[in-house]
Amino acid sequence: MAAEIPKAGVAFLLTQLGTQAATKFAERVSALDLTPPQVGMLRMIAAHPGLSQQTLAGNLGMLPSKVVTFVDDLEGRGLVTRTRSTRDRRVHELTLTEEGAELLDKIRAVAAAHEADFCEALDADERARLQSLLERLTESHGLTPGVHPGYRTIR
Amino acid sequence: MAAEIPKAGVAFLLTQLGTQAATKFAERVSALDLTPPQVGMLRMIAAHPGLSQQTLAGNLGMLPSKVVTFVDDLEGRGLVTRTRSTRDRRVHELTLTEEGAELLDKIRAVAAAHEADFCEALDADERARLQSLLERLTESHGLTPGVHPGYRTIR
DNA sequence: TATTGTTATACTCTATAACTATA
DNA sequence: TATAGTTATAGAGTATAACAATA
Numbered sequence: 001m002a003a004e005i006p007k008a009g010v011a012f013l014l015t016q017l018g019t020q021a022a023t024k025f026a027e028r029v030s031a032l033d034l035t036p037p038q039v040g041m042l043r044m045i046a047a048h049p050g051l052s053q054q055t056l057a058g059n060l061g062m063l064p065s066k067v068v069t070f071v072d073d074l075e076g077r078g079l080v081t082r083t084r085s086t087r088d089r090r091v092h093e094l095t096l097t098e099e100g101a102e103l104l105d106k107i108r109a110v111a112a113a114h115e116a117d118f119c120e121a122l123d124a125d126e127r128a129r130l131q132s133l134l135e136r137l138t139e140s141h142g143l144t145p146g147v148h149p150g151y152r153t154i155r
Numbered sequence: 156m157a158a159e160i161p162k163a164g165v166a167f168l169l170t171q172l173g174t175q176a177a178t179k180f181a182e183r184v185s186a187l188d189l190t191p192p193q194v195g196m197l198r199m200i201a202a203h204p205g206l207s208q209q210t211l212a213g214n215l216g217m218l219p220s221k222v223v224t225f226v227d228d229l230e231g232r233g234l235v236t237r238t239r240s241t242r243d244r245r246v247h248e249l250t251l252t253e254e255g256a257e258l259l260d261k262i263r264a265v266a267a268a269h270e271a272d273f274c275e276a277l278d279a280d281e282r283a284r285l286q287s288l289l290e291r292l293t294e295s296h297g298l299t300p301g302v303h304p305g306y307r308t309i310r
Numbered sequence: 311t312a313t314t315g316t317t318a319t320a321c322t323c324t325a326t327a328a329c330t331a332t333a
Numbered sequence: 334t335a336t337a338g339t340t341a342t343a344g345a346g347t348a349t350a351a352c353a354a355t356a
Contacts, residue, residue, distance in 0.1 A: 008301060009270040010282060011176045013289040018173010019304045020296055021166045054314060063348070068316060090314040090355050115164040121295030122288065127165060130288045133281060134168040140276030141175055146163060148171040149178060209337060218325070223339060245332045245337040 021118055022148075028110045032103065033077075037062065038070055040147065042104050045080060045094050047146075052091040060147060079103055176273055183265045187258065188232075192217065193225055195302065197259050200235060200249050202301075207246040215302060234258055 008016070026036050034042075040060050045051065048059075053071065057064040071094065074080040079100035082092040096104065119127050143149070163171070181191050189197075195215050200206065203214075208226065212219040226249065229235040234255035237247040251259065274282050298304070 009266070009274075010286050010289065011180065011270045011273040012266075012301075013286065013293060014169065014172045014273075015177040015180070016173070016298050016304070017169045017289060017292055017296070018171070018176070020298060021173070022170040023304065025166065025170070052314075064315070065317080065348080088314085088356070092315070111164070111167075115166045118166040118169075118296075119164075119292070121291050126288060126291075129284070131165050131168065133277065133285045133288075134165060134172060136276050136281075137172055137274070138168060141172070141273075143171050143175060146167075148167070149174045207337075219338070220325080220340080243333070243337085247338070 021114075024118065025111070025114050028114055029107065032106060032110065034103075034107070037066075038074065039107055041067075041070055041074070042079070042096065042100060042107065043146065045096055046101070046104055049095045050083075050093040052085075052093065054091070056094065061149065074100070176269075179273065180266070180269050183269055184262065187261060187265065189258075189262070192221075193229065194262055196222075196225055196229070197234070197251065197255060197262065198301065200251055201256070201259055204250045205238075205248040207240075207248065209246070211249065216304065229255070 022036065029036060029039055037060070041056060044056055044059055048055075051059075053067045054064060056062075057067045071080060071082065071092075075082060078097055081095050081097055083095065085091040085093050119130075122130065138145075177191065184191060184194055192215070196211060199211055199214055203210075206214075208222045209219060211217075212222045226235060226237065226247075230237060233252055236250050236252055238250065240246045240248050274285075277285065293300075
């Protein structure tokens with residue numbers, strides 16, 4: 001009855017699966033009262049302790065004014081600290097508190113569970129081959145390891 | 156200097172590449188003055204001529220009130236027609252005009268170019284293996300062929 | 311004068327709920 | 334009373350620009 005839908009190519013399958021993966025991950029971290037951009041911030045602060053809000057905004061492709069709001073929240077929850085730099089008193093150096101580091105451990109566990117569930121249909125060998133092909137694509141598109149473009153606004 | 160970023164898994168690579176693919180496709184179709192949801196509508200109308208706006212909204216996971224706005228636009232541009240159903244005068248049957256069908260051909264060409272460019276880094280054999288693995292994943296997640304979840308709001 | 315962080319504001323977008331016409 | 338389509342509206346979210354402190 002229904003006319004045929006043309007077979008989806010790789011690019012379309014990637015948008016489908018990418019949205020699905022992002023949505024499911026967002027659901028999981030919402031159990032920790034976090035959004036994916038906040039998770040990205042915590043990871044970035046852990047990787048570069050003491051970085052400024054401007055640098056953070058630049059690295060993640062977020063608006064500085066947005067960073068303020070998120071850091072307000074994370075600081076109020078005792079996960080992150082702002083410290084005035086002694087070298088340039090304009091900048092706030094960001095670091096994780098011990099509690100923040102513990103939460104990051106939980107995030108890593110959530111991410112591992114997410115990965116395992118999402119790839120459930122593939123065996124270890126297939127998963128490795130898929131990973132390798134996807135890495136080739138990300139490299140060819142110049143995508144930053146560990147940072148996805150979605151922290152910038154999607155239109 | 157920078158602490159190590161843990162290697163990204165398949166799920167994260169998919170969100171990265173999915174966002175990238177969606178963004179690039181959106182850029183391409185914007186040259187035709189269309190958004191990705193509108194492209195989805197045109198494809199759905201072509202596959203199910205005469206369907207109602209409610210059905211269209213349901214199939215694409217869009218709000219009916221949003222469909223109104225989009226159809227207003229597409230109808231105003233002579234791409235789609237609304238016809239009152241003779242069996243139930245409440246419903247508007249949607250069909251593509253000849254111009255709409257021609258635009259859909261252009262969309263298909265754009266999508267093909269998008270596919271080719273996006274997968275440029277892979278040879279035909281790798282592309283086929285990737286496609287097969289991605290299809291397995293979409294099936295395992297119960298994703299509808301040809302419809303991506305992004306027409307629903309992303310939060 | 312330029313830059314960091316912050317705040318305020320204007321703007322867009324979304325979802326929800328009313329409204330009409332048909333059933 | 335219920336449904337298809339439409340319109341109006343309130344709420345959320347985003348980007349831009351103004352601002353104070355510091356360089």
